[in-house]
Amino acid sequence: MNGILIIAHAPLASALRHCALHVFPDNAATVAALDVQPNMPPEETLAQARVMLTQLGTANVLVLVDVFGATPCNVAQKLADGVHTKLITGINLPMLLRTVSYRHESLDALVARALIGATQGVMQVAITAPQNQTRKNHDHDHHNHQQ
Numbered sequence: 001m002n003g004i005l006i007i008a009h010a011p012l013a014s015a016l017r018h019c020a021l022h023v024f025p026d027n028a029a030t031v032a033a034l035d036v037q038p039n040m041p042p043e044e045t046l047a048q049a050r051v052m053l054t055q056l057g058t059a060n061v062l063v064l065v066d067v068f069g070a071t072p073c074n075v076a077q078k079l080a081d082g083v084h085t086k087l088i089t090g091i092n093l094p095m096l097l098r099t100v101s102y103r104h105e106s107l108d109a110l111v112a113r114a115l116i117g118a119t120q121g122v123m124q125v126a127i128t129a130p131q132n133q134t135r136k137n138h139d140h141d142h143h144n145h146q147q
Contacts, residue, residue, distance in 0.1 A: 002103045002110055003030050003056030006091060007049060007076050008066035010035035016096050024100045031100060032056055036072045045075045053079060060084050060107040062099055062114065064091040086111050094121020 006013040017033035024031075032052045036045050053061055063080055065072040068089040080087040086107055088095070098117025102110055 001030060001058060002099075002105075002107055003032070003053075003058035003061040004096070004099055004103060005049070005052055005056065005061055005063045005076075005079075006031070006033045006065075006096070007036065007045075007063060007072040008033075008091065009070070009072060010037050012066055013072075016091065016093060019093055020096050020100050023097060027100055027103075030056065030058065030103060034072075036075070042071055042075055045071065046078055049075055049079055053085070061086075062103075062107065062110050063087045064096065064099070064114070065089050066091055088114055088118075090118060092118050092121055094118060 006016055008016070013033035013035045017031055020031055021028055032055065034045070034049055034052055061084070063076045063085060065076045065087065066089070067073060073087075073089050076087050079085055084107070088111060095114050095118035099110055099114045102113045105113065
């Protein structure tokens with residue numbers, strides 16, 4: 001079984017972990033989160049990340065970070081070996097839920113699942129009229145002022 005380590009700007013990592021455990025409460029041991037504080041030196045963040053990686057106790061770990069090029073990603077790049085530890089940036093909740101759901105698959109398959117979950121979770125939702133009501137267009141200057 002794969003471990004999942006989330007490294008993101010505070011408080012995003014913990015918030016995402018909390019959401020994932022709301023859906024999958026039995027996975028607390030395999031999902032870890034490291035919130036990178038604004039003034040924390042990268043070396044200290046890396047040391048904490050290495051401890052968390054070890055504490056997961058799994059042979060393979062998928063590391064998920066928020067923004068490419070930022071401190072969480074730069075730290076994670078020093079952790080990922082490309083074989084037992086892989087890295088994906090741009091974490092969102094659909095990606096995380098997908099990875100927790102399929103954490104038993106191979107690490108390469110898990111990476112593919114995470115990327116699919118992330119992209120399929122982003123879509124424009126059509127705005128429709130509530131059931132049994134028609135939309136009234138009172139806005140003749142084509143500005144939509146919704147609350």
